[in-house]
Amino acid sequence: LSLGGDLFAVPAAGGQPRLVATAGGVSQIGAVGSFAISPDGRAVAYTVVTPVEGGAGATALVVHQIDGPTEVPLPVDAGSIVAGFAWTDDGVVWAQSGPDGLVVRRAMPDGSAVLV
Numbered sequence: 001l002s003l004g005g006d007l008f009a010v011p012a013a014g015g016q017p018r019l020v021a022t023a024g025g026v027s028q029i030g031a032v033g034s035f036a037i038s039p040d041g042r043a044v045a046y047t048v049v050t051p052v053e054g055g056a057g058a059t060a061l062v063v064h065q066i067d068g069p070t071e072v073p074l075p076v077d078a079g080s081i082v083a084g085f086a087w088t089d090d091g092v093v094w095a096q097s098g099p100d101g102l103v104v105r106r107a108m109p110d111g112s113a114v115l116v
Contacts, residue, residue, distance in 0.1 A: 061074045
């Protein structure tokens with residue numbers, strides 16, 4: 001559940017929401033945009049939406065451990081916007097649109113990325 005720019009986990013049976021991630025850790029003027037839970041349910045990937053020329057855009061992509069403190073910002077080129085992302089069997093894959101056109105990357109276990 002994304003509420004007020006932060007991301008919360010809510011138990012399926014109901015109960016109190018628990019803060020999972022806040023965009024403030026990535027950007028002073030940002031909000032959590034889209035998000036997707038990993039296939040194993042242990043992590044969440046989310047975009048951080050910030051002001052950009054002509055409006056707002058997803059300028060950062062982060063993977064956060066749901067039940068722990070680990071947070072890994074994934075590389076997004078300066079001047080680029082995250083156009084979309086998804087979990088695969090190999091981790092997170094995302095497309096970014098920027099000065100070099102559309103670029104597709106896959107996250108590596110160490111937080112780096114390779115072109116797809």
